[in-house]
Amino acid sequence: MKAVCWHGANDVRVDNVPDPTLLNPRDAILKVTATTICGSDLHIYDGYIPSMQPGDIIGHEFMGEIVETGREVRKLKKGDRVVVSSIIGCGQCHYCSHHQWSLCDNSNPNGALQEPIFGFGTAGIFGYSHLFGGYAGSQAQYVRIPFADHGCIKVPDGMTDEQALPISDAFPTGYMGADMCDIKPGDVVAVWGCGPVGLFAIKSAYLLGAEKVIAIDRFPERLLMAKTQCNAEVINYEEVDAGDALKEMTGGRGPDACIDAVGLESHGTGVMGFYDEVKQSVRLETDRPHVLRQMIVACKKGGVISVMGVYAGFVDKMPMGAAFNKGLTFKMGQMHGQRYMPKLIDHVLKGEIDPAFVFSHHMPLTEAKQAYEMFKHKTDKCIKVLLKP
Ligand SMILES: [Zn+2]
Ligand SMILES: [Zn+2]
Numbered sequence: 203m204k205a206v207c208w209h210g211a212n213d214v215r216v217d218n219v220p221d222p223t224l225l226n227p228r229d230a231i232l233k234v235t236a237t238t239i240c241g242s243d244l245h246i247y248d249g250y251i252p253s254m255q256p257g258d259i260i261g262h263e264f265m266g267e268i269v270e271t272g273r274e275v276r277k278l279k280k281g282d283r284v285v286v287s288s289i290i291g292c293g294q295c296h297y298c299s300h301h302q303w304s305l306c307d308n309s310n311p312n313g314a315l316q317e318p319i320f321g322f323g324t325a326g327i328f329g330y331s332h333l334f335g336g337y338a339g340s341q342a343q344y345v346r347i348p349f350a351d352h353g354c355i356k357v358p359d360g361m362t363d364e365q366a367l368p369i370s371d372a373f374p375t376g377y378m379g380a381d382m383c384d385i386k387p388g389d390v391v392a393v394w395g396c397g398p399v400g401l402f403a404i405k406s407a408y409l410l411g412a413e414k415v416i417a418i419d420r421f422p423e424r425l426l427m428a429k430t431q432c433n434a435e436v437i438n439y440e441e442v443d444a445g446d447a448l449k450e451m452t453g454g455r456g457p458d459a460c461i462d463a464v465g466l467e468s469h470g471t472g473v474m475g476f477y478d479e480v481k482q483s484v485r486l487e488t489d490r491p492h493v494l495r496q497m498i499v500a501c502k503k504g505g506v507i508s509v510m511g512v513y514a515g516f517v518d519k520m521p522m523g524a525a526f527n528k529g530l531t532f533k534m535g536q537m538h539g540q541r542y543m544p545k546l547i548d549h550v551l552k553g554e555i556d557p558a559f560v561f562s563h564h565m566p567l568t569e570a571k572q573a574y575e576m577f578k579h580k581t582d583k584c585i586k587v588l589l590k591p
Pocket of ligand 1: 240241242243262263288371372
């Protein structure tokens with residue numbers, strides 16, 4: 203089959219690789235009908251995710267048709283059209299049974315590699331390095347799905363691929379970001395980053411009852427999308443000071459909750475921005491926490507900091523004094539896909555949201571190299587690319 207393989211920083215290739223086979227009785231094999239590049243794939247593309255090996259198949263946001271099932275798969279059969287959670291959960295451990303699927307104890311065979319840094323191993327993720335299980339990714343014609351009964355959610359008739367595909371990863375990630383804000387009537391939520399996850403976080407915050415959502419980015423086309431498609435008020439942080447603007451737009455109080463939909467490659471300005479660039483480039487810090495710092499300072503006293511952008515290692519110069527003295531609540535984590543996916547399908551069926559809005563481009567999988575470059579550099583007003591195997 204054809205698959206998108208990582209060969210080093212800024213080097214992905216469409217290679218011919220062996221088809222996947224069933225390895226475990228609870229596996230299924232999926233024929234991928236649509237997959238896409240996630241913002242977090244760019245951290246791999248840029249070379250910031252450790253334990254990648256040349257030839258690894260990448261990608262974790264996908265849907266398709268079941269073509270084969272292991273003998274212990276109960277809920278799925280050949281021909282089922284499903285969308286698959288990017289996070290792999292066993293469905294039986296302490297964490298899965300508490301719907302904390304991304305913390306699964308059993309789905310990451312390399313969890314021990316995480317223990318020296320994280321203390322405990324976390325769940326496996328499709329196509330997201332050997333630290334996260336070394337699973338082959340979804341930017342391919344076929345994928346093996348471990349614990350298939352739990353990861354695959356059937357797509358109702360009438361829902362298009364464009365509507366179902368984001369339910370694999372970007373939509374539940376944005377939704378969880380908003381869910382963690384514990385939104386109450388009248389709340390103002392600020393969202394940093396207007397990529398696909400940020401846009402879904404904006405829409406989800408409104409679905410969950412926010413009065414107003416303010417979005418922060420620097421790309422005019424993304425800000426326009428946040429404004430016109432998602433009804434957000436917007437701030438271009440290259441034109442104005444985001445902290446000052448937020449204060450002004452919230453009557454001097456600051457947002458009730460702040461969502462980080464950017465993660466470890468955020469772009470700082472001024473001295474601190476330069477400091478992060480230098481420290482990260484010589485690997486003295488792994489992650490650039492500019493957005494986090496700004497959120498902590500901008501958030502209202504007693505507010506919520508919700509982090510959905512990916513962090514991998516260590517950050518520097520965190521304003522802990524501000525966070526502590528302002529009494530902020532921090533919530534974060536990889537998304538618990540299986541907890542949210544059925545609910546999100548309901549929202550789509552009721553016509554409350556149409557996730558298809560996020561795709562600006564459709565391309566064949568064979569053009570993945572160009573798609574990565576376009577998505578990384580946001581050329582041709584690219585928001586998100588649907589790849590057809
Ligand atoms: Zn993702
Ligand atoms: Zn589990």
